[in-house]
Amino acid sequence: MFKKFKLPRYAQWILKFFVGLFLLGCLFYLSIYIGLWGSIPENDDLKHLKQSEATEVFASRGELIGKYYIFDRQPVLFEEIPEHLTNALIATEDIRYYDHSGIDSRSLLRVFFKTILMGDKSSGGGSTITLQLAKNLFGRNDYGYVSIVVNKVRESIIARRLEDIYTKKEILTLYLNTVPFSDNTYGIESAARKFFNTTTAELSLTEAATLVGTLKASHYYNPRLFPERSKLRRNVVLHQMKKYGFLSSEELAAVKEDPVELHYQFFNHNTGTAAYFRSQLQKDVKAILDTLEKDNGETYNLYHDGLQIHTTLDYKMQKMAEEAMAEHMTGLQEQFERSYGKNAPWLKEQLIKEAIPKTTQYKNLAAAGWSEAEILDSLNRKKDMELFGWGKKQLVQASIIDSLQHYMKFLNMGMLNMDPGSGAVKSWVGGINHEYFKYDHVSQSKRQVGSTFKPIVYTSAVEAGIDPCTYYSVREVTYNEGWTPSNSSADEDPHMNYSMQAALSRSINTIAVKVLFDVGLENVITQAKKMGITSNLPKYPSLALGTAEMTIEELGTAYSGFVNRGAPVKPYYITRITDKYGKTIVEFEPEKSTRQAFSSTTASIMLEMMKSTVNEGTAARLRYKYQLPNDIAGKTGTTQDNKDGWFVGITPNLVSVTWVGADDHRIGFRSTGLGQGANSALPVFALLMQKMNNDSDFNEITQAKFPAPSSTVQMMLDCEPSERDNFLERLFTDGDKPKKRKDSKGEKEEKKGLFSKIKGIFNKN
Structure with missing residues (x-):
C-alpha cells in the first residue's frame, strides 16, 4: 500500500556523515571524560580544593607590611563580599548565573548564531562564571590544533561537577578568590589591598567596578598603567549594572564621572616598607617552619599555605625611620662626594682592580674557565643599565665595571x-x-x-x-x-x-x-x-x-x-x-x-x-x-x-x-x-x-x-667634671695615675707630698 521511503543516495551519505560525526564527537567527548587527554578532577578532589595562598606579614597594630607568595592570593568568605561587587560581576560576566547549572545553553546559542555566523563581536561570549572558575582552578593545557575544543570540554565537565558540589554563593566565593587580576594578583582580597589598600568588605562601588572591569583583559585595563582606559571599562561595568537593574539612573550618574583613585601597595620583595626586615624575616620563618608539622604530618610551606606572621614592628615608626634615613643620607652623600672632588678613592684605578675579582660576574666567568682577558673584556662591555641615585634612577649605557665604580661611592x-x-x-x-x-x-x-x-x-x-x-x-x-x-x-x-x-x-x-x-x-x-x-x-x-x-x-x-x-x-x-x-x-x-x-x-x-x-x-x-x-x-x-x-x-x-x-x-x-x-x-x-x-x-x-x-x-657623681694640675703636679706627675675625688675639706685623698714626689723620681731612675 505504502511505498517504502528511501533517501536519495547523496542524502544517505550526508546522514551517515552527520551520524558518524556525532558518534565521533561522542567518542571524542568520552575520551576527554575518561581522562585520555589528561585526568579530570573527580568530585572528591573538587570537595577539597587546595589553592596556593600568600603568606602575610603584619606589623604590631595589624597593618599588612608584606607577603611571601608564588601567586599573590588571600581568600575571603562570602559574608565579606559586598553585594555591589557580586552584582557588578554577574551583570558583566554572567547575567543568567542563577538560572543555569554551569553551562548556559542560551548564551552558547547566542554565541553560535550572532558571534560566529553573523560576526557580531558585541554579543559577548558563552563562558559562565562556573566555566571561568574551572579554568582558574586547573588552567589550560596545550593539545595542538584541538586545544581550544579539548580545554572547553574539560572545563564544561568540571563546571557541571562544581555545580553539583557547591552552592551558587560558594562558587562565587571560589571564583573571586581565584580569579587573576592585574599585576600578577590572584583573588579579590589581594587585588583590593594592592590597588586600593583596603579589604574586600570595604570596597566602594567604583572600586569594585574597576576591579571587575579588569577581568576582561587584566593588562589592557590595568588601572595602574592605563587609568583612563580603566575608567572607560569601569563605566561599562556600571552601565551593565544599570541595564540589569542593579543601579538606578541617579546612582549611575552620581559615580560615572569619578576618577580612578588608586592607593597602590606593591608587596615586592625588594621594595616597599621594611624590605630589609622582610628579607631577614623570610629566612627566619623558613627555618622555623622546617621544625613544625601540620596535623596530617605535612610540613608548612611559606609560599603556598596562606600563613599569617605577626611581628613587633611598629608600622608608623618604620615609615618614619625610613624617611629620616633618606632625608639625612641624601644630603650626607652629596657632602661626601663633594669633599673628595676629583681625588675620590673610588676613581683610583688600583681600588677598582682590587674590587673586580670579588664581583659575582667575575667569579662566575672564572668558574666557567674564561681567561683574565676574556673576563675583563666581558665586564667592560657597555649596555643599557639602570643605576641607583638618590631621588631618581638613572638609565645609562654602562659596563659592569662602570656600575662597580658607581656603587663604590655610596654611603x-x-x-x-x-x-x-x-x-x-x-x-x-x-x-x-x-x-x-x-x-x-x-x-x-x-x-x-x-x-x-x-x-x-x-x-x-x-x-x-x-x-x-x-x-x-x-x-x-x-x-x-x-x-x-x-x-x-x-x-x-x-x-x-x-x-x-x-x-x-x-x-x-x-x-x-x-x-x-x-x-x-x-x-x-x-x-x-x-x-x-x-x-x-x-x-x-x-x-x-x-x-x-x-x-x-x-x-x-x-x-x-x-x-x-x-x-x-x-x-x-x-x-x-x-x-x-x-x-x-x-x-x-x-x-x-x-x-x-x-x-x-x-x-x-x-x-x-x-x-x-x-x-x-x-x-x-x-x-x-x-x-x-x-x-x-x-x-x-x-x-x-x-x-x-x-x-x-x-x-x-x-x-x-x-x-x-x-x-x-x-x-x-x-x-x-x-x-x-x-x-x-x-x-x-x-x-x-x-x-x-x-x-x-x-x-x-x-x-x-x-x-x-x-x-x-x-x-x-657629685664632683667637678674636671680639674687642672697645680704647678707642682705639672712639674712632677707622670700623668697616668688616677686621682680620687676631693674630700669635704677640698684636699685630695692620698695626695703625695713634694718630697715623696722627688723621691719617686729617684726611684724611677
Missing part, C-alpha cells in the same frame, strides 16, 4: 630601634635601598664600633669598684707595646684631669685606655660578654677605643641593660605565626636575661654619665641643633680614618642604634668633621625623634622620663 647605613624592656624590634632599616643594596647592615654586617664600646669599659670600672669621680689625666701615654693612643681633638690640655663622667661625655680616648688598664683587659671582655656581646673581642688595649667588630643587634642588646636595671635583652620580632584559619602554630615570648649583667646602681650611674654625653658632650647637637627636649642618653662613635660613624640613643622606652659608612672598608670620610658619629649617624636618630615628637601616637616613648637617680648615685 650605606643600618638602624635598629627596640624596646629595651622586652627586646621587641620597633623598626629595622638595613640599608639605603634593598633593590640595589641587598646586604643587611642590621643582621649581617660587623663593623668596628669605635667609642660606642667605651660605656662597656666604664661599666666594668664601676662594677670593679672604681669611683665614678676618679680623675684621670688626659695626657698621652706610651704603653709597653709601643702604642700611644691619642685624642681626636688636638686641643686637649695635657694637664687637665677629668672625672670618668666627663671623660665619657667628651669621649676622651687616652682616659678610656687608662680605665681599661685599671680594670684589666680580661675583666672588660668578661663584662662585655655578660652584656650580650657574642663577637670575638681582640685582646689588645685598643679594645677600649672600639676596635672590635660587632653587629648592630649586639650593641642594642648591650645598651638595653642600661635602661633595664642591668639586665640586657635580645632583640626579637616575631610574636606568633598562625595558619590560614587563624590557629596559632607557634608563639614567641621575649627572651629576657635570667641574671643581671651589672648592678642596678651601675646602670643608673652609666645612664647619668651618658645623659651628659647628650646634654654637654659629643652628642650635644641633639639639644642645640635638633632642639630635642626628650629625656635622652647616648653615645657617639667614630673609628680610625673615619671609616664608621655610630650613634646609640637611649630613651626610657627605646634604644636606637645607627651606623653609617661605606660598604668598602677601604673608603672612609675625608674629615672627622664630616665622618664623626655625631654628624654621620646621630642625625638619623634626631630626625626620627622629631617626627615621633610630632605624633601623639608615640607619647609613650617621647614623653617618658628616666627615673630620678637615687641619693647614693647622686653622691657618687
